[in-house]
Amino acid sequence: MGVSRVLKGDRGGQLLLAVLALAAVLVPLLNLAVPASSPWHLSTYTVTLLGKYLTYALLAVAVDLVWGYLGILSLGHGAFFALGGYAMGMYLMRQIGERGVYGHPELPDFMVFLDWSELPWFWHGFDLFWFAALMALLAPGLLAFLFGYLAFRSRVTGVYFSIMTQALTYALMLAFFRNEMGFGGNNGLTDFKDILGFDLQGDGTRIGLFLASALALALAYLACRYLVQSRLGRVAVAIRDAESRTRSIGYRVEWAKLFVFTCSAMLAGLAGALYVPQVGIINPGEFSPLNSIELVIWVAIGGRATLYGAVVGAILVNYAKTTFTGVMPEAWLFALGGLFVLVTLFLPQGIAGLFARFRRSPPRPTEVGV
Numbered sequence: 001m002g003v004s005r006v007l008k009g010d011r012g013g014q015l016l017l018a019v020l021a022l023a024a025v026l027v028p029l030l031n032l033a034v035p036a037s038s039p040w041h042l043s044t045y046t047v048t049l050l051g052k053y054l055t056y057a058l059l060a061v062a063v064d065l066v067w068g069y070l071g072i073l074s075l076g077h078g079a080f081f082a083l084g085g086y087a088m089g090m091y092l093m094r095q096i097g098e099r100g101v102y103g104h105p106e107l108p109d110f111m112v113f114l115d116w117s118e119l120p121w122f123w124h125g126f127d128l129f130w131f132a133a134l135m136a137l138l139a140p141g142l143l144a145f146l147f148g149y150l151a152f153r154s155r156v157t158g159v160y161f162s163i164m165t166q167a168l169t170y171a172l173m174l175a176f177f178r179n180e181m182g183f184g185g186n187n188g189l190t191d192f193k194d195i196l197g198f199d200l201q202g203d204g205t206r207i208g209l210f211l212a213s214a215l216a217l218a219l220a221y222l223a224c225r226y227l228v229q230s231r232l233g234r235v236a237v238a239i240r241d242a243e244s245r246t247r248s249i250g251y252r253v254e255w256a257k258l259f260v261f262t263c264s265a266m267l268a269g270l271a272g273a274l275y276v277p278q279v280g281i282i283n284p285g286e287f288s289p290l291n292s293i294e295l296v297i298w299v300a301i302g303g304r305a306t307l308y309g310a311v312v313g314a315i316l317v318n319y320a321k322t323t324f325t326g327v328m329p330e331a332w333l334f335a336l337g338g339l340f341v342l343v344t345l346f347l348p349q350g351i352a353g354l355f356a357r358f359r360r361s362p363p364r365p366t367e368v369g370v
Helices: 011-033 044-068 077-094 109-113 129-153 158-176 203-229 231-248 253-279 289-302 308-327 329-346 350-359
Strands: none
Touching: 011 044, 011 203, 011 308, 044 077, 044 203, 044 253, 044 289, 044 308, 077 129, 077 158, 077 253, 077 289, 129 158, 129 253, 158 289, 203 231, 203 253, 203 308, 231 253, 289 308, 289 329, 289 350, 308 329, 308 350
């Protein structure tokens, strides 16, 4: 199935990919080619901020895939995001190399401070980028597969499934806070230096990470769009709308739900892996259930079951968060809650629904014969 066929009838998706393509050209140009003294210059800080927004957008697409098209409200996708981030963070910590402390270049600094004598077994292999990238997908994917298999096999649905996913991410947060887990405890992983031999603080590296985030978002959007248009996607929508009827006509509902849920978790892990080198830190706070609830609000504001609406919601809400927290940080959560209530009451289909309403042409007048 070609790209044009995948995007057929998806005006929002076409516009989204066009904007991403334009940003991929303009952002490097305005950052690297335009002098810093020019008002058109785009600072490296802004490039990093835009790259972070794109990783959030990718995470929102992952949530919309299971919530919008499968009807599963997951309040634990922050855990999959954080696991992908930790996988990349472990690779970045191993790149410190001879800049390690106290003559232990093979050990991350927090292990030296805790008097660890050797690298734990689960850290081996993370000195290789391909291995870390693979683990960023496999770790959240495996967790989602095991969790989903047990939950869907037991036919856990609705609010009970949401509570279980929230409990999962909270349990992981508590576990990663412990120093003996070997993931940096409360401080997490930070002070990264290089990625693939390039200085993480360099302008070119920041541009590369931004482009990688834009490419990942575009490919993930196309993959999700392909999935929801496939036979599996139609089954997923049938499960969302009438699960018992879909099961009664012979479909393996549990396996369909498990596949989509696992794919969604892997996309969230990819978002986390792209997020960490751009922000420079990963700690157990990323597992916070509040983060998972917030990203559900992004999707609701943008518009469920549209994919592009999730992207719009994630970028707009996080831009508002960046702006609002700089002025009144203590009032941000109240503003976010108020925005969610307003959208729920007046825009139940989110921003994407408003876009569709404006795009819809007025009906033609009926011709009356003489």
